Amino acid sequence: MIKAKPKQINDDRVILGIDPGTNLMGYGILLIRNQKPELVALGVLNLGKYDNHALKLKKIFECVLGLIEQYVPDELSIEAPFFGKNIQSMLKLGRAQGVAIAAAVYRNIPITEYLPRKIKQSVTGNGNASKEQVAAMLKNILHLENQLEGESLDATDALAAALCHYFQHKKTVGTKSYSGWDAFIKDNPNRVK
Numbered sequence: 001m002i003k004a005k006p007k008q009i010n011d012d013r014v015i016l017g018i019d020p021g022t023n024l025m026g027y028g029i030l031l032i033r034n035q036k037p038e039l040v041a042l043g044v045l046n047l048g049k050y051d052n053h054a055l056k057l058k059k060i061f062e063c064v065l066g067l068i069e070q071y072v073p074d075e076l077s078i079e080a081p082f083f084g085k086n087i088q089s090m091l092k093l094g095r096a097q098g099v100a101i102a103a104a105v106y107r108n109i110p111i112t113e114y115l116p117r118k119i120k121q122s123v124t125g126n127g128n129a130s131k132e133q134v135a136a137m138l139k140n141i142l143h144l145e146n147q148l149e150g151e152s153l154d155a156t157d158a159l160a161a162a163l164c165h166y167f168q169h170k171k172t173v174g175t176k177s178y179s180g181w182d183a184f185i186k187d188n189p190n191r192v193k
Contacts, residue, residue, distance in 0.1 A: 014040070016073035016109075017162025018064065019154050020081075020097040022056050023048045025063065026152060028159025029071050030166060037166050039142055040071060042159055044152045053092065057099045064103035076104040077165035079157065080113045114164050119157070122164035134160050 012033045019026035025047065029040040045063045047056045067073075078100060081093045104111050117127040124137045135156040139148050141163065148156060 014073040015162040016076050017158040018078045018100050019157035022092045022096050024154040026154030026158035028162050030162045042155045044155050060099045064100045068107045076111045077161045119164040122167045123160045
């Protein structure tokens with residue numbers, strides 16, 4: 001698990017990203033400071049050692065509550081279950097997601113759910129990107145150098161969910177809207193070749 005030094009948060013936003021799972025649950029925490037995302041923490045809850053599904057759900061709930069208490073996120077971004085061929089796996093994944101959401105609801109934290117394709121599209125520009133491509137792009141966007149080396153792809157998927165949420169709800173200050181490409185080109189001739 002990567003942890004950054006404690007930061008003074010003030011008016012900044014903290015986003016908790018979750019990649020739910022019943023064997024591995026990834027989490028990533030971003031601090032949005034001056035409209036720029038910074039990595040705060042990243043890790044995985046390993047549930048493979050538990051045979052009892054109900055116990056796994058309890059551990060997920062406790063972990064998410066612990067992350068909320070430690071990092072005091074303003075928002076939760078969670079990956080939505082996707083349609084798979086194995087119905088039992090989907091049901092278990094849905095329960096894991098539901099328990100993580102319940103922990104956030106319990107602490108009055110707003111929740112946004114994103115499809116895996118939306119998260120990949122938001123971070124890489126390609127909704128069909130591989131987990132490895134997502135991790136590589138996170139490294140570039142967040143300027144993490146070698147900090148993600150050896151990290152679980154479940155953890156980087158969770159961080160991608162948090163970054164996707166930031167991109168979707170980015171408050172743009174001083175931006176101008178345009179009625180179309182012609183108006184944009186007229187105002188920005190140096191940005192078009």
